[in-house]
Amino acid sequence: MLAINPFDQINPPHRLLMGPGPINADPRVLRAMSSQLIGQYDPAMTDYMNQVMELYRALFRTQNRWTMLIDGTSRAGIEAMLVSAIRPGDKVLVPVFGRFGHLLCEIARRCRAEVHTIEAPWGEVFSADRIEDAIKKVRPRLLLTVQGDTSTTMLQPLAELGDICRRHGVLFYTDATASFAGNELETDAWGLDAVSAGLQKCLGGPSGSSPITLSPQFEEIVRRRKCVEEGIRTVDHTDGDDEMIYSNYFDLGMIMDYWGPERLNHHTEATSMLFAARECARVILEEGLDNTIARHKLNGAAMLAGIQGMGLEVFGDIANKMNNVLGVVIPQGIHGEQVRQMMLNDFAIEIGTSFGPLQGKIWRIGTMGYNARKDCVLQTLAALEAVLNRLGFVSPHGEAMQAAWNIYDAEQN
Template identity: 65%
Template sequence: MTHPVNPPARLLMGPGPVNADPRVLRALSTPLVGQYDPVMTGYMNETMALYREVFATTNEATLLVDGTSRAGIEAALVSLVRPGERVLVPVFGRFGHLLAEIALRAQAEVHTIEVPWGQVFPASVVEEAIVRVRPHLLAMVQGDTSTTMLQPLDELGAICAKHGVLFYTDATASLGGNPFEMDAWGLDAATAGLQKCLSGPSGSAPISLSDKAVEVIRGRRRIEAGIREESDEDTGEPVHSNYFDLGMILDYWGPRRLNHHTEATSMLYAARECARIIVDEGRQAVIDRHERAGRAMLAGVRGLGLGVFGDVAHKMNNVVAVEIPDGVDGDAVRGALLQDFGIEIGTSFGPLHGRVWRIGTMGANARLDTVLSTLAALEQVLRRAGARVPHGGGVDAAYSGWSAA
């Protein structure tokens, strides 16, 4: 006999996904309506307006791509880049490699530059690469959870504009919990996901596109048989995807409501509620809350005598990479936290695999009580693993970190 879904209670304190806000879960359970019902199209318009506030933009083309955050990345890259065009990807962690791979699959000529994991790029280094490569598009991760680093973007938009380069960023791990100013920073495209600082489930990818980006997308040839007819104006290379063709998705979300797919209604409800909660609390207040919780967690792990990986001056607010003490089985500690306390923290990838745990404080979990619970549990598990850690050191330090100005 198959039983109903009934997962155990978990406190998800890894790099994502995190626990969804209960209000988002309630939104997911509300009734469906037809995709062209005036109520549904009204929710679509409201969702677009709410995400303009979240992205800090006036871009009309601010909407959702149905799918996980990777769907948003792929839609942006395959729609903005024609085969053979050059794309520059500065890589400072695993997800820079992902952008490069997706651009390669879009048949771009991909150029990468790299810094060691745990560092970020100075703007001058990016500009030097732009001058050398002369790319059509700069594609860059803002916050890479594999290293916990937050790449400064504020100078790059002006650099891209000076050299005639489109500027795209993947803000999946950073949007909502860290400063993000789409218009002020001169971004042409940005994508995200719900499952981190936005306090929702994975499955919907917010995206915002500048007028310049929309012009590039509209220049791609339309080939959807039976709905749109090709015209003499359709001279550009077609997007090599139907589902991720942002030109058609824009037509679906726009006033013409041209059919492209059936909108994932329940996920739209969830995405709308994620943005509504942020706007209701105040965008800057949410960022400040993430900064405070992240500061408390950083102080707490240091209070336990644990090292922290990477350039902490450029760490994301919402995740910290904690160095696993010598002689401690990192996977065993994670297993004990989950089994004995119902708390999940993350492992890592590539050169950091087995070297660090990644502990997140994001979304609805960016709170003092979740920080204290995680640190108290980690202390007990570490003691059982034979590590010598100060009694109450993590919790005491976290209290101080939370209260610091």
């Protein structure tokens, strides 16, 4: 039996979402989503699609023509990239330093790739030399990386990897779901062939749309694949050597034909999510992408200083952490889930738990998107200090707030 009245209006409780994502959407994004629907081939709609492509070229810092949206969560963007590029038997190399490297491996195996991995302990990242050594040994067709892994809060350096991939004839993809727009990412300057992201982290929107960008080289390998749609059209871009793409929905060749001037029917664009994605990009570019990244860095630094001022230990290599997510080691004698429940029930603030080898060992606290703000940081620190003191963890009184304030004061001076 339902415990609620299904005829009641949706009225979710107020929450301040300070976990690893999703976060509270920017009110401007929510307003954009409430706009009236229009037909998918209405000139106004196709113009919005073209605007989205242009806006996200600026965010990805690329000249790539094929910069667009995949309808679905950030995982849809990942899957579209991999299923469209990987042929059965292709060698791929995945540097795994957290949960989402394992996800890339799983999807690649479903594409029948020959998957090779190198692994770093959770809380560490890879040197460029180690990745190049693995490329020399494996000789993969694709390098599949995660830029920012929220499971560990680490940020993998990518700037040197593009040149390495070019020297060895390897295509270079990264999943930037958790890091995009809150940390530096230079698609063209770093030689990235493909990048996918999601709205629900630093972009300040809801989950449900995945911005992607493809280099001409990545486009070429996608176009060489066969794609068949029974009863509508048959497209064969291959010489017969490449396998057909096994997904219709995630076939990037067909999606490019839909977003391109041909406007060939593939799916019905998720209009409200397109409006959301457009507004996410517009808001950031209005602020300035460099300023947005600096805002994430500032508020992440204030949260870090506050946590350390409270006497808590930070997880992982701080020098390689994302600007927007922080791992906090749960103190001895403190029940991590009890703290999270008290934060939620008494202060309406959500912080994240963890999983895998870090389950029950760390909290993950995010400062991203619309919530990368001074008031959100200070509210979270004050609530966490109060809860911990209530449960018997004695921290230096007021030091967390003072440490965070010092970061903000230093930025103003």
